[in-house]
Amino acid sequence: MPAKLSRKCIPYTPFRKELREATLAIVSMAGVHLTSQPPFDLESDTSYRVIPGGAATTDLMVTHEHYDHQDASRDPNIMFPLDRARELAADGFIAGVNNKHYSLGYAQDLRAIYDQVAPEIADALYQSQTDIVLLTAG
Amino acid sequence: MTGLSTVLVSLSPEASLQAGPPRTLRPKNFELGHAFGPPNRPDLQRQVLRDALQLLKTPMEPATLVEREYPA
Numbered sequence: 001m002p003a004k005l006s007r008k009c010i011p012y013t014p015f016r017k018e019l020r021e022a023t024l025a026i027v028s029m030a031g032v033h034l035t036s037q038p039p040f041d042l043e044s045d046t047s048y049r050v051i052p053g054g055a056a057t058t059d060l061m062v063t064h065e066h067y068d069h070q071d072a073s074r075d076p077n078i079m080f081p082l083d084r085a086r087e088l089a090a091d092g093f094i095a096g097v098n099n100k101h102y103s104l105g106y107a108q109d110l111r112a113i114y115d116q117v118a119p120e121i122a123d124a125l126y127q128s129q130t131d132i133v134l135l136t137a138g
Numbered sequence: 139m140t141g142l143s144t145v146l147v148s149l150s151p152e153a154s155l156q157a158g159p160p161r162t163l164r165p166k167n168f169e170l171g172h173a174f175g176p177p178n179r180p181d182l183q184r185q186v187l188r189d190a191l192q193l194l195k196t197p198m199e200p201a202t203l204v205e206r207e208y209p210a
Contacts, residue, residue, distance in 0.1 A: 010201045011144075011158065067170050081186075084180065132144070132145070132191065137154050137173070
């Protein structure tokens with residue numbers, strides 16, 4: 001029987017550039033989205049929202065019932081540090097932020113995330129200028 | 139496809155490590171829901187972000203968890 005890729009494999013891609021040359025994308029499961037976008041289903045949601053790299057943090061809100069997001073609603077940077085990332089880019093610590101960032105809510109169907117949603121986001125990121133990805137959990 | 143270099147910031151590594159992230163930063167003394175620190179503390183939030191991104195340039199075994207303490 002042919003050997004299969006172990007489910008315990010860790011997807012590790014070495015980062016060979018310098019941080020100051022890197023474009024960063026944020027991928028989050030903290031339930032962050034623009035106020036103009038549909039909220040996440042609180043029970044379970046495998047959809048994602050695209051957050052533009054130039055989005056105003058004041059236009060972000062949190063839809064999530066599985067963590068206390070009172071502070072994250074006031075300051076989304078504590079779970080989705082887009083302003084902070086842009087500041088690091090202005091300082092030259094990184095080169096910039098990608099034009100698109102990806103945000104999910106609370107998902108129970110982890111199989112769908114693993115099989116469909118994550119590969120779709122990875123593909124989109126791979127087609128973009130993104131070099132490094134910051135992941136934040138809920 | 140050569141892959142994407144990723145780093146996770148997690149306050150609950152017991153849960154998130156099951157997904158096999160290649161690099162994880164755990165801020166030790168932040169409350170849940172405050173992965174980058176308290177609200178309206180941009181200096182501290184930037185420090186956490188810098189530390190997380192620095193893991194991408196730190197030689198380590200895949201699936202390493204780095205814990206760091208930050209001022210509350």
